[in-house]
Amino acid sequence: MSEIMLKVTGISKQYRLGLVGTGTISHDLKRWWHKVRGKDDPFLKIGETNDRSIKGESDYVWALKDISFEVKRGEVLGIIGKNGAGKSTLLKILSRVTSPTTGEIKTKGRIASLLEVGTGFHPEMTGRENIYLNGAILGMTKSEIQSKIDEIIEFSGCERYIDTPVKRYSSGMTVRLAFAVAAHLEPDILVIDEVLAVGDAEFQKKAIGKMQDISKGEGRTVLFVSHNMDSIMRLCTRSILMKNGSIIEDGKVSHVIDTYLSTEFGTTSQKYWDKNNGNDLVKVLSVKAHNSNFETGENFKITEEIGITLTYRVLESGHKIHSAFNFFNASGINIFDSHESNTELYHVKKKPGIYQTTVWVYKNLFSEGVIVLGVALVTHDPFRVHFHERDTIAFNMVEDLETSPTRGDYVGSMPGIIRPKFEWVSEKMNKKND
Amino acid sequence: MNNNTEDNWLYTISSKHKLIDLNFKEIWRYRDLLLLFVKRDIVTVYKQTILGPLWYVIQPLFTSVIFTLIFNNLGQIQTGSVPPFLFNLAGITAWNYFRLCLTGTSNTFSSNAGIFGKVYFPRVIVPLSVVISNLLKFAIQLCIFFCFYAYYVFQGSLVSINSEIILFPIYVLMMALLGLGLGMIISSFTTKYKDLTVLVGFGVQLLMYASAVPYPVSEAKLKFPSWFVPFVEYSPFTQIIEGFRYILLNTGSFSLTGFLYTLIISFIVFILGLIIFNKTEKSFIDTV
Structure with missing residues (x-):
């Protein structure tokens, strides 16, 4: 041990x-x-x-x-929790x-922490002088900085300005330089706050990549704070969940994320209503996410088909009531919406009673991370929304690196809000030479 | 896990702390930072100025000229065989070092709150760097002083260095300790009670007049009201200024008891400052 x-x-x-x-x-x-x-x-x-x-x-x-x-x-320990x-x-x-x-x-x-970058930068000193000063403030010795200075300058991408006072830099350049210094720290225990990812998109990518390199580096102990469940999931070996100043869960990353989602968003992968659930025409009873065996859970593999089942009670007869779902990711981006369209009961004017509708979302469509569901019940001609609620249930899509159909041997971060599986074809073109 | 690894902790972060918690090993580890802070202080002050480091020289020279005009020409203060200008320059050079150490360290916490709130390094590094960078300025001003010294000796003035000159480094040390100690105490209190920042500015000014900088102690004894004389005579600052002029210009009085008493006071103030500074550095970021 x-x-x-x-x-x-x-x-x-x-x-x-x-x-x-x-x-x-x-x-x-x-x-x-x-x-x-x-x-x-x-x-x-x-x-x-x-x-x-x-x-x-x-x-x-x-x-x-x-x-x-x-x-x-x-160990790479992920610390998650709401603001505050x-x-x-x-x-x-x-x-x-x-x-x-x-x-x-x-x-x-x-x-050492990557909490804040650019501490102690003096506007009158040149970039190079500030690298030394900032590095020393962060705990490096002069010789340590000396051995890395070229690397730092190159990483910052500010070579041309390196002997110009920092006050002449654009704010983006200052941040790049500052991050470059911080990223070249080599402490025994590194504290990273991912919220610091700053700068333009290109640099952000570089910065996050560097953070991932650092945390994957051999034997480095890292404490990692992030709101991004994907990064926590990918990088951390263990996670703790904090709420109101206490640790409420400590353990396997996927379990902790489950608890986080269920306690913080107040949502799990199923939800039951008993009030505020509709109007005189229709009332929503429950919604849940499940796999093809109708087993609910907080985590689903991105390679499995996911069913969303909505149960509702119709109170007034004579309406064609249809269900609709909005799918959001953890950043609140609406990945897609889906409206009931080709069910057997689509054109039926429903009688009072309890109905159930399931939508099957293809496997290999979602990207990994949290999916938050919005639920709606509507009638057409005229279009009326009888019930609509965002953030009803949430579940987590996880990707198994070994069996992932979209990664190949790539294990790094995969951006993109969906991750569909496509047909790839590659062949050798000049067969004659063989 | 055995007891062996339990004992191997590199350091402990805790709510309890010792009275004086100076980790010399750690300060030594951060020696490069100390030097870089000194360099920053020296290099950046007069960037984008025309006269640059000349300002280090101009300020004491002009103050001495004004003092000579006001106190010696107008106020008829006698400086014995020593030319009044040289007398004032010696006092001001010494006082300047103390003053810069004090004012420089007294805003340690408030002016560095930004850095202190983000990264840890031994906080003592900052006041130490102030004392060291001021030492360099002091050396420059001392050079100017000796230029004028040489000029006056060449002109035939009766000034000479005293045999107690070997105590010179100790006088510098005392000024540094007093400035550092007081500065650290003030900086610790200003984190909570900001009134002190206002006080420091003019307090130091007033202290200068009470510390025999523009006049010799003998004159003070003659002309000040008798209740005020002990304040001037036994103030550690007076002891330093008077002693400083004694060893450099061979004027005024020197007593070993006075010297030792000032040395002890300096150390007490320094230690006290260190204790208070230590207590404050742990949690000042919550109150500043």
């Missing part, structure tokens, strides 16, 4: 909300007085969970509450920018 690189025990972090101004002296004095008498900090007790959507009673909140986990050498779940605070504590209120972190290696 490989050794533990990083051990986090009982980390909590408390913040004071509102204006830090008047009143801080009195609180400070009270704190000090309690400390002198050997008592606990009086303000540590009143903290409450950090849910920003709920109005709290107290001015103090726990941004992190009793976080404990371990990371082994070579405490991911950034955790990273800040790990990179020693701020200290925890309670608990401790033990590490066997140096931690």
Whole structure:
């Protein structure tokens, strides 16, 4: 079993909300007085969970509450969670920018973060001088930078301007230079916040590729924060899910992503309605995603056929009621819509009762990642929408690298919102010479 | 997992901390950063200026001229056998070093909040770099001082270097420690109470007049109200300025007790500054 690189025990972090101004002296004095008498900090007790959507009673909140986990050498740990779940605070504590209120972190290696790029750039100094300065700030020694300077300059693509003061750079160039320095760090434990992907599309690709290279590099321990479930799925060997400052799940990536989807989006791959589910004409009862054996689940292989089944109750007879679905990916892009069109009951004016409609989505169509479903019930002539709800259910498409029909031997990131399987033909043209 | 690996932790991040938590090994690891900060301070200040580093020289020279005009010509302050201009230049050169160390370090946290909020490195590096880069400026100003020194000696003025000149490095050290210590204390408090930033500017100015920079202590003893004299006489700053002029110009008074007392005060202030700075650096980013 490989050794533990990083051990986090009982980390909590408390913040004071509102204006830090008047009143801080009195609180400070009270704190000090309690400390002198050997008592606990009086303000540590009143903290409450950090849910920003709920109005709290107290001015103090726990941004992190009793976080404990371990990371082994070579592990790539994905940290996921909604905004405000405490991911950034955790990273800040790990990179020693701020200290925890309670608990401790033990590490066997140096931690460096790709949290923020371009820290300490001085506008009056040239690009080259700033590479040295920035590299040193990030923890490299001069000789380390010296050995990599050509690589860094080349990666940044700012060769021509390298001896010009940085204040003459465009903002994009500054970011490229900054990222180039950060990307050439070689710490024992690397903390990456994917949100930093900046610059133009070309550079973003380069940056994300570099991050993936780093995290795949041998034996590197990486903590990876991302909202992109695809990257987490592809890069990480383990994942933790944070919510309101606590870890609510820690384990296999696919399981954690399932929990994330079901708790955060409030959706799973099936949904039942009992109110707000339609009008006097028709009411939706349930919708679920399932495979060809009608087994529901949170994860489906992109190589299997997926069925979406909608159940609804018709209350008023005499209408041709049709179902429709919208398919969105994790970025909210509408991948496609599908309307009921060729079913047996399509032209039937439905009588009151319970109906069920299933749409079968081809295998080898979805790209990997989260699919979020929108559900609608409509009648035509005149066109009326009786029910429409976005974000009803969500499920995750996963791709098995071994059996993928679209990758060949390529294991890197595959962009694109769909990933259909096509017919490929290749043949040798000059047969005569054989 | 055995106990062996348990003990192998490189470092621990924790809410508890020691009183003085100076990790010299770590500071040594970041020595290149220290040098680069020094270089940055020196190189960038006068970029896009015409006179450039000449400004290091112009400022003390003009201040000395003004002091000579006001205090010596107008105010009739006696400087003994030493030419008043040289007397003032010595005081100002020394005071400048202390002042720059103090003001430079006193905004460590507020002016570096951007970097400190993003990356970790031993925070002490920043005030240290200020003290070192100011040392270079001090050296330049000292050269100018010696140019004038040579000129006045050539003109036949009765100035000479004292045998206590061997204490010169210690005086510089004391100025650095005092400036650094006070600066670190102030910088720590300004993260929460921003009033101090306002105070520093004119506080240092007032302190200069109370520290015998434009006049010798003997004059202060004669002309100041008696309740105020001890403040001037026993202030560590006066001790340094007076001692500095004593060893360079052989004027004024020097006592070993005064010297040792100032040295001890300097160390106490420095250690105190270090403790407070240490306490602040852990969590200042939450309050700044």
